[in-house]
Amino acid sequence: MKKFLFILILLLLLPFTIKLYGKDFGQSHSLFTDIKANKVGDILTVLIYEQSRASNKVQTKTEKSTDVSTKGGPGIGTLNFIPLFGASGKNSNIFDGKGENIRNGSLRAKMSVTVVTVKDNGDLVIEGSRTIGISGDRETLTLTGVVRQKDISSNNTIDSYLIADAEIHYSGKGNASSGARPGFFTRFFNWLF
DSSP states (O other): OHHHHHHHHHHHHHHHHHHHHHSSTTTSSOSSSOOOOOSTTOEEEEEEEEEEEEEEEEEEEEEEEEEEEEOOOSOOGGGTTSOOOOEEEEEEEEEEEEEEEEEEEEEEEEEEEEEEEEOTTSOEEEEEEEEEEETTEEEEEEEEEEEOGGGSOTTSEEEGGGOEEEEEEEEEESHHHHHHSOOHHHHHHHHHO
């Protein structure tokens, strides 16, 4: 019976002994809970599904018309040799203006970010960047924002629309980006006119 109690006590104390030597036992390797980002330095995967559409349509139409006419006849009395004056005038002004602006944007990506700060309320401040180089072209995706821990899924991912104060920047440098940019004279004439 004493051997059984001794073995039972050893088994009960074993996790605490491992925690002393392993320091983070039970936090990052739990058998009962999912591993989620919760402290500075943890990595979180963000699923970026952003789509935006904006449309603006303006139509203005004005019309103004003025018609003036004055007639005269022969003079009166002894001054009948001086004809009376006659005048006629017509003015018309028509304006028809239309404008339409439509913008569409779509971005789909998957990237990992790092927790840089934990706020007092438990929210996580995240930031990260991902750069891909292909044949001299460089595509860079950067992301910053604030995440609630309860929004993080069990597989340690979060959708981008759940990130507060999100700033997502996608930019590229290289031959493909510069080839798609209008030339100097085209930009100059567009600015001029």
